[in-house]
Amino acid sequence: MKAMIVRENGPLSNLQLEEVDDPVAGPGQVVIDIKACSVNFADSLMVEGTYQVKPPKPFSPGLEVSGYVAELGDGVAGFKVGDKVQALTNWGGFAEKIAVPVDALLKVPEEMPHADVASFVVAYGTSHVALDYRARLKPGEWLVVTGAGGGVGLTAVEIGHLMGARVIALAGDDDKLEVARSKGAEFTVNYKDEDVRERLREITDGQGVNVVYDAVGGDIFQACFRAMAPEGRILVIGFASGNIPQVPANHLLVKNIELIGFYWGAYKEFKNQILVDSAKQLLGWYQEGKIKPHISKTFPLEQTVDAIRALRDRKSSGKVVVLIGDDA
Template sequence: MKAMIVRERGTLENLKLETVEDPVADAKSVVIDIKACAVNFADSLMVEGSYQVKPPLPFSPGLEVAGTVSEVGSEVSGWKVGDKVQALTNWGGFAEKIAVPAKSLCAIPAGMTYEEAASFVVAYGTSHVALGYRARLQPGEWLVVNGAGGGVGLTAVELGAIMGARVIATAGSDEKLAIAREKGAEFTLNYRTENIRDRIKEITDGKGANVVYDPVGGDVFRQSFRAMAPEGRMIVIGFASGDIPQVPANHLLVKNIELIGFYWGAYKQFKNQVLVDSAVELFDWYKKGAIKPHISATYPLEKTADAIRALRARTSAGKVIVTI
């Protein structure tokens, strides 16, 4: 099979198309013929060697795949060749095939494309668990979503609106903000031309944000932190800007603010039922037409490095997908 392989950690130039041996299913696994693999910031960090998970060399990045089952292990039940499935992998998704444990599979609902299935679980799951389970977002609260044009940010806008919040979306371009409005944002701010702190205060009549969802970091984080309401909750999702902000602990005391760290993948290890419950509700919302992934661009397998660059440059809105 063909796969994008990293033999030495470093720049994306080290990610190259190679022909490698096909995977084989063990007793408790299946082999998936991959049709689509979503691009995540973790892929870039994994190639660099700065991600918390460091696969043994050589490896292929890619952790969100969708395709059809082509081989079933001897102890696997409930799945058969030809089933359309989505799976989360630790790595290995930028390839024509992958072997995964059967317990990691999820059936693709009727009507959902492979591209949508590959882009669904991590982005929507991150926002769903962060907003509902961790931040306890309530109907009528003010929710600020920073980086609202990105893969997770756009889902936070969409889910926040479904959960009854009043959503303020921030992004770095008017084009991304237009998409955020389509997904349910009541107000939008361009943080390249507007002062986030002042505008949030103005929009909320001085009350401030009850919940801030931040995958950006840097000055965007710092400004929105200063515009929080008493007993506000700030969710730290990531640092797409490359600037990891520091928060003086005494600032948390003044307004009784909660600073919440959130890493979706950690729940796979210590509280997987949270993710299972989330996925059930999210797929139900999809089936009802309440949510729909926004895919901004697709790339062929051999252009995987370009797909990762597009995501890292934050020029895309929604998800970027590699198709096989």
């Protein structure tokens, strides 16, 4: 099969298309014929060797795939060859096939396009579990989403709006903010042109914001933090700016603010039922037409490096997806 392979960590140019052996389904595993794999910031970090998960080399990045069950290993129940599935992979998704444990699979509706399937679970799951389970977002609360034009940020706008919050979207590009408005943002702030702290206080009539969903970090985090209401909750999702903010503990104390770290993948290890319940809720919303992934760019397998760069360099809004095979 063909796969994008990393043999040595380093720049994205180290990711090369190669012919490798087909995977075989071991006990409790299935082999998937992959039709789509979405791009995440983790893919770039994995190639560089700076991600918290470090696969043994050689490896292929790629965290979430859509495809069809092609082979069943011993002891597998509940699935059959030909089932359309979504799978969460620690790595290995930028390839024509992959072997995964059966508990990594989720059956999906046949009518759901592969690009939507591959874009769905991590981005929507991150926002849903963070806002609902961790931040306890309530209807009518002010929700700020930083990096609102990105694949994860845009789902936070969409889910926050669906949960009844008043959503303020932050981004550095007016076109991305327009997309955020289409997903339910009531207000938008371009942090390149506006004073974020003052604008948030103005929008909320001086009350401050209740929940901040921050995937950017740096100065944007600090500005949002200073515009929070008493008993506000700030979710630390990621650091797209490359700047990890520091928070004086006494500032948390003054307004009784909660600082909440959130890594969606950790729940796979110690509270997987949270993710299962979230996925069921999200698929229900999708089938009801309440949510739909915004996919701005697609690339073929051999252009995976370009796909990762488009996301890393913020040249896209929403999700970027690699399509694999002629019938993807």
